[in-house]
Amino acid sequence: MTDVEMKQDDKAEDKKSQEEKEKATPPPPPPSPTAEIKSNIALIERAVATIEPRYTLRVLRTLTALRKKLDDKVLQDAIEDVYPKDSAVKKALLSWLPEASAVDHSMDVDAAPTQSTPITSDPVPECEIYLRLLLIHHLLTSQSTYPKALELAQETVAKMQVLNRRSMDPLAARVWYAVERTYELAGELADARPLFLAAQRTASLRHDDETQASLINRLLRSYLHYSLYDQADKLVSKTTFPASASNAQYARYHYFIGRIKMVQLNYSAAHANLQQAIRRAPPPKVAPGFYQAVHKLFVVVELLMGDIPDRALFRHPVLEKALEGYFEIVKAVRTGSLSQFQTTLSKHAALFEADKTYTLIVRLRQNVIKTGIRRLSLSYSRISLRDICVKLHLDSEEDAEYIVGKAIRDGVIEGRIVHEKGWMECGGQKSGYGPEVAEVFQRRIGYCLELHNQSVKAMRYPLNAHRKELAAAEGAREREKELAKEIQEGGDLDDDEPLGDGF
Amino acid sequence: MSSQLASIYRDLKRAFEARPSDLKKCGQLLAKLKVGLIEAGLLVPQPGANLDDLVVARDILEIGAFASIRAKDIPSFDRYFSQLQTFYNDYGSSLPPSPNEYPIRGLNLIRLLTQNRIADFHTTLESLPLRADSISSNPYISHPVNLERWLMEGSYSKVWNAREEAPKEEYRFFVDSLMGTIRNEIASCEEAAYASLPLKDAATLLFFTTQSELLKFAQERKWQVNLVAGTITFTKKGEERAEIPKEKLISSSLAYARELEMIV
Numbered sequence A: 001m002t003d004v005e006m007k008q009d010d011k012a013e014d015k016k017s018q019e020e021k022e023k024a025t026p027p028p029p030p031p032s033p034t035a036e037i038k039s040n041i042a043l044i045e046r047a048v049a050t051i052e053p054r055y056t057l058r059v060l061r062t063l064t065a066l067r068k069k070l071d072d073k074v075l076q077d078a079i080e081d082v083y084p085k086d087s088a089v090k091k092a093l094l095s096w097l098p099e100a101s102a103v104d105h106s107m108d109v110d111a112a113p114t115q116s117t118p119i120t121s122d123p124v125p126e127c128e129i130y131l132r133l134l135l136i137h138h139l140l141t142s143q144s145t146y147p148k149a150l151e152l153a154q155e156t157v158a159k160m161q162v163l164n165r166r167s168m169d170p171l172a173a174r175v176w177y178a179v180e181r182t183y184e185l186a187g188e189l190a191d192a193r194p195l196f197l198a199a200q201r202t203a204s205l206r207h208d209d210e211t212q213a214s215l216i217n218r219l220l221r222s223y224l225h226y227s228l229y230d231q232a233d234k235l236v237s238k239t240t241f242p243a244s245a246s247n248a249q250y251a252r253y254h255y256f257i258g259r260i261k262m263v264q265l266n267y268s269a270a271h272a273n274l275q276q277a278i279r280r281a282p283p284p285k286v287a288p289g290f291y292q293a294v295h296k297l298f299v300v301v302e303l304l305m306g307d308i309p310d311r312a313l314f315r316h317p318v319l320e321k322a323l324e325g326y327f328e329i330v331k332a333v334r335t336g337s338l339s340q341f342q343t344t345l346s347k348h349a350a351l352f353e354a355d356k357t358y359t360l361i362v363r364l365r366q367n368v369i370k371t372g373i374r375r376l377s378l379s380y381s382r383i384s385l386r387d388i389c390v391k392l393h394l395d396s397e398e399d400a401e402y403i404v405g406k407a408i409r410d411g412v413i414e415g416r417i418v419h420e421k422g423w424m425e426c427g428g429q430k431s432g433y434g435p436e437v438a439e440v441f442q443r444r445i446g447y448c449l450e451l452h453n454q455s456v457k458a459m460r461y462p463l464n465a466h467r468k469e470l471a472a473a474e475g476a477r478e479r480e481k482e483l484a485k486e487i488q489e490g491g492d493l494d495d496d497e498p499l500g501d502g503f
Numbered sequence B: 001m002s003s004q005l006a007s008i009y010r011d012l013k014r015a016f017e018a019r020p021s022d023l024k025k026c027g028q029l030l031a032k033l034k035v036g037l038i039e040a041g042l043l044v045p046q047p048g049a050n051l052d053d054l055v056v057a058r059d060i061l062e063i064g065a066f067a068s069i070r071a072k073d074i075p076s077f078d079r080y081f082s083q084l085q086t087f088y089n090d091y092g093s094s095l096p097p098s099p100n101e102y103p104i105r106g107l108n109l110i111r112l113l114t115q116n117r118i119a120d121f122h123t124t125l126e127s128l129p130l131r132a133d134s135i136s137s138n139p140y141i142s143h144p145v146n147l148e149r150w151l152m153e154g155s156y157s158k159v160w161n162a163r164e165e166a167p168k169e170e171y172r173f174f175v176d177s178l179m180g181t182i183r184n185e186i187a188s189c190e191e192a193a194y195a196s197l198p199l200k201d202a203a204t205l206l207f208f209t210t211q212s213e214l215l216k217f218a219q220e221r222k223w224q225v226n227l228v229a230g231t232i233t234f235t236k237k238g239e240e241r242a243e244i245p246k247e248k249l250i251s252s253s254l255a256y257a258r259e260l261e262m263i264v
Helices: A002-023 A033-050 A053-061 A063-069 A072-082 A088-094 A099-108 A125-139 A143-163 A166-185 A189-205 A209-225 A229-238 A247-263 A267-280 A288-304 A311-315 A324-335 A338-347 A349-355 A358-362 A365-379 A385-391 A397-409 A435-458 A465-493 A497-502 B003-017 B023-040 B051-070 B074-090 B101-114 B118-126 B132-137 B139-153 B156-162 B169-193 B199-205 B211-220 B246-263
Strands: A382-384 A415-418 A423-426 B196-198 B224-226 B231-233
Touching: A033 A053, A033 A063, A033 A072, A033 A125, A033 A166, A053 A063, A053 A166, A063 A125, A072 A088, A072 A125, A088 A125, A125 A143, A125 A166, A143 A166, A143 A189, A166 A189, A166 A209, A189 A209, A209 A229, A209 A247, A229 A247, A229 B118, A247 A267, A247 A288, A247 B118, A267 A288, A288 A324, A288 A358, A311 A324, A324 A338, A324 A365, A338 A349, A338 A365, A349 A358, A358 B118, A365 A385, A365 A397, A365 A423, A365 B139, A382 A385, A385 A397, A385 A423, A397 A415, A397 B156, A397 B169, A415 B169, A435 B246, B003 B023, B003 B051, B023 B051, B051 B074, B051 B101, B051 B169, B074 B101, B101 B118, B101 B139, B101 B169, B118 B139, B132 B139, B139 B156, B139 B169, B156 B169, B169 B199, B196 B199, B199 B211, B199 B231
Parallel strands: none
Antiparallel strands: A382 A423, A415 A423, B196 B231, B224 B231
């Protein structure tokens, strides 16, 4: 079946390209959106016919750019061109678009001859889903069509579930994203959760990795949006994120996990996850929003771990403005000044609240105190509790004694308190060698190995590429056999000759 | 809701509001009411339930939560709290807000704090339906939040002073266990931070009023008390641990070998 279809399409394409060649005196540098959609459809068909998801991925990569160029007419033309005249699917798809633009058709006279070859059969269902995806995105551009988008999204999802085609998976993953966006814009994100959960179960049963990855992220996002950290954590522990998921999905997943771990005070795990998210994220210029959001969390988690983030981070063109408030917090923590910390916190409270980092930053208070004590212990060999209290703006000497005691127990500083004299004696610094050094090395080596393994995993092996090699190897073996035969046969006749020739 | 259930509910309210409340009777009535609620399908609310009935069900569970704290039955409080969560989170928008919601949420936070479940404490805090800057204006929530902050900083005296400022009577039931947690914290700090400490000062630091209490506590923590000089000496634990962590080294070397093998 598919073969026949394919041939027809090939022919159609050939004819089209011939015609185009004839006509193509003025080559239009950027293809019109309609043409782009059509070429994308052709790519999807090829992907389905050759079972090579790479083509579909190529189509999806242009989605973001294409989305901005869509309007009623572009979509209408594309649908008109792709489907045969009296196709039911075409009617269904067109019904989602307003009728008004049909009048414009008369202006399109010179575009019409190109599709003179009548298309006789419907293209593969993947194309329909793709067009539906474009339609949803288009309907989401204006607020008045949100209810329509919601309806279309629900219908599309139902259709995908019924079709159950593996070649549709990458498209399906994107459709789910559009579905979430629809629900969110319509303000009913919580209502979509049962739908996602059910679909997630189906996807994992069907080993539909792309969709599963997308859905897990959708669910996590929905949970975190409503601050349901418990449920999110349970979802993470009960599901396994498919290893073959795309980088973008992985980046999101790591970001969400980082967030959860951070709330649970598991800062080192959060740090590792956020770092992965940064590494897997698309380049900062392409997706500045994600890049900024991850870095905001990353800065806070570094501070909570007692590290000071790199200064260069705050000079990054994409981050500089977004991280302004965070930079001031970093400065306050670095100098260990509680008063500066408090003023910065209240100054940027609205910003942190919007980023959902306020409660996390409030936790930094104790880090500020610790840094302050650490600085004092480094610069004084003996300091009275009264002075500590004044320098760190603590409320009472009594507090200072407890706080210093805790700092000593937690290993922040080396030293001891002499209660009778009311001062703190600071011990010498630890020598730089010991088991800790080995631990630091071990951490770094672990990090490098992890990086290596991740990059090995990220390598792509195109399907069937080994066939060529196999064929080559087969040929070599054949030749060798012949050679051996010749040697055998030749060996009987003549002993000296074959050696020279054969090798 | 049947009239029988309603009459038991009135009985329960009376028993709970009596001073001092009749905890035993409350317990019996609550058991009966819970069975009644299950029969009426209200314990885990179903969609389409009568809102007035749901309010009554929520009231019953709230009384149950308070009563179990008064009876110092923490696991039972835990159960009531998780049952109440459905009412607070999922039906929060359709039911009229309960005046007891934040006291109970705050009690739950304190409970997590006294059990030293700091991670859960923060997760719960994060999922409160409150704006972060309005936390400080809500007395029921700000109390546990401040306690946690002081505990983490080490401002133990502030915790001690705040124990009397509980926003609701039930909060005091946690004070004792909280004080136990603090004393142990302080004691471990003292062990690390002091070489020796006069008995009198140790007592003030640990908030003990009599020496005998202190001596008992010192015995539990195995401190050396010199009654003649009136001092406590702390023995340094693990002063020099120059031991080589053999197992760790071996396991990491093996891991490196395996990774190298994979690369080459």
